[in-house]
Amino acid sequence: MDNTLIDPRxxxxxVYGNLYEIPEEIAGDEEYLRNVVVEAAKLANMTLLEVKSWKLGGEKGGVSVIALVLESHIAIHTWINYRxxxxxxxxxxxxSDPWRAFNYIVEKLKPKEYTVNYADRTQLLKQ
Structure with missing residues (x-):
């Protein structure tokens, strides 16, 4: 059997990662984080369809922002007390360029440290 993968369809x-020691005022600012996600989508040449966000209280409270883009998604989840x-x-x-979006988000959230991971999820089909 020929397993040659030829045509990327x-x-x-x-691109995903963890941001450490971000300023609490950024981690808890829902409007700021929404704006960061919207601008990241533009910079990455993504087609923004909708943005949803929630601010959650309590000891483990934070903000979640999820952007649905035609190409897939961008998400940020923060934990204020843990920065x-x-x-x-x-x-x-x-x-579209997910690296450009990720790097912009890191720049705007101002972590002291961060990790980043990349997964190539391209499906290659036989011709």
Whole structure:
């Protein structure tokens, strides 16, 4: 059986990471985080469809912002008291750049440290 993979039909690029020691005033600012996600989508050449956000209270409270883009999604989840955030940028578009969105989000959330991961989720089909 020939297992040669030839034709990329779906271009899946997934960049995600953890941000440490972000300023509490940023971690808890729902409007600021929404604006960051909207601008990140624009910079990454993604087509923004909708943005939803929630501010959660309590000891483990924070903000969640999720942007549905035509190409897939961008998500930020923060924990105010821990000064911590997770960021997830996934795109199926050949023309969009999840790295650009991720790097912009990191710049705007101002962590002292962060980790980043990349997964190539491209599906290759036989011709």
């Amino acid at each position: 779906i271009i899946g690029k997934h 911590y955030a997770t960021v997830d940028v996934y795109t199926c578009g050949e023309k």
